[in-house]
Every structure is written in structure tokens, then in C-alpha cells.
Amino acid sequence: MTSDATRDRIAEAFARVPREPFLPVAERQNASDNVPLPIGLGQTNSQPSTVADMLRLLDPQPGDSVLDLGSGSGWTSMLLAVLVGPAGRVLGVERHPGLVESSRAAIEAVTADPADQETLAEVTIHEAIPGALGLPAEAPFDRILVSAGAESLPDQLVDQLALGATMVIPVAREMLRVVRDGRGSDELTITRHGRYRFVPLVVGE
Numbered sequence: 001m002t003s004d005a006t007r008d009r010i011a012e013a014f015a016r017v018p019r020e021p022f023l024p025v026a027e028r029q030n031a032s033d034n035v036p037l038p039i040g041l042g043q044t045n046s047q048p049s050t051v052a053d054m055l056r057l058l059d060p061q062p063g064d065s066v067l068d069l070g071s072g073s074g075w076t077s078m079l080l081a082v083l084v085g086p087a088g089r090v091l092g093v094e095r096h097p098g099l100v101e102s103s104r105a106a107i108e109a110v111t112a113d114p115a116d117q118e119t120l121a122e123v124t125i126h127e128a129i130p131g132a133l134g135l136p137a138e139a140p141f142d143r144i145l146v147s148a149g150a151e152s153l154p155d156q157l158v159d160q161l162a163l164g165a166t167m168v169i170p171v172a173r174e175m176l177r178v179v180r181d182g183r184g185s186d187e188l189t190i191t192r193h194g195r196y197r198f199v200p201l202v203v204g205e
Helices: 004-016 025-030 048-058 075-084 097-110
Strands: 037-040 043-045 065-069 089-094 122-127 141-146 161-171 174-180 188-195
Touching: 004 048, 004 075, 025 037, 037 097, 048 075, 048 141, 048 161, 048 174, 048 188, 065 075, 075 089, 075 097, 075 122, 075 141, 089 097, 097 122
Parallel strands: 065 089, 065 141, 089 122, 141 161
Antiparallel strands: 037 043, 161 174, 174 188
């Protein structure tokens, strides 16, 4: 499913966006460990191998509009910014105001160089909308990445996919790749890609 070129692009993104600035100071010494790390408020920065697995399934392309739901530390949003490039856009959504603030600060710090701004997508981190999932007003998206576990596939997010677009989301602890084939919420191609553990997906309060 994933081309060698996509794998190379993902490896380059990981090389370009260090994990350390997106972690609490006390956790930065553990940044190279392939484990989830706490970022406060009961949330984690996912282990790098899981993030890489999800990005390979998502297969973001230059120029894509991407929703990063459960953006947490902002690290994955920045990886996506590299992958979709300056013609793309990345919109992160996080329900914890403290993480919204810290992730914005980390993103600002790692994109301070004007040369970076010319090669990266613009990244904006939004606080979750009460009673909603994602950012319906900004839809449709070419790619949706969900870094929190749902019990069932959320129709609200399917509705935010463009035709032909892809969503990667853990549902009932199983990673799903969802491609929207038609306008109906049931016109989907769903493939399953192993079991993972995530914090629960919660509708904005």
C-alpha cells in the first residue's frame, strides 16, 4: 500500500522535526525511546513507530489539506506540515487548552527560521469545538489523522472527508484506513491494520 517514495518522505520528516521540543522538559531525555511519553493532562506523545505506521497508512501528499485530530503536543502536526509542503495546510484540534498553548509555542519555536516557512505547510492548532468532532466549517479534508481511540467510526468525521480522501483512525483498538468512495456515509472502503492502544476520543466539551 505504501510506496518506497512515501516511506522515504516520512523518514525525512522524522529527521527534520525533532521530538524533543514537543515534550515536557523532564521527558526530553527520553525522546529517542520508541515509547509513548506523557505530556500532561493524562495525554501522551505517541511512540514514533506508531506515528510512522499511521503516516504510512495516511499517505499525505504535497498540497493536501489535513485535519490532525487529537494533536496533543503538536509533533505529528509538524511532521504533516513537512509531508504536505507549502501548498498544503494542517489544522490540529486539541481539547485541552494547556496543550493547545504548549503545542503552538513548540511549533512557533521550530518554524522560526524563514527558510522553514517556505518549505512547510502552515500549521494552526485549534481548541476543540464544544459538542463537535473535528472542524466541520473547514471541511472537506484530503486526509484526516485521528490520534485517539473511538468505539465506533464517527460519522461526523466521515462527513468531513473529501471524495476520494483518506482517514486513519483507531476504532475499538484496531487501526482503520478509511477511504471515502462516494457521498453517502456508507460509501467507504475500510481496511484493518493491527491493534493499538490510544487515549479515548472525546467530543469537545
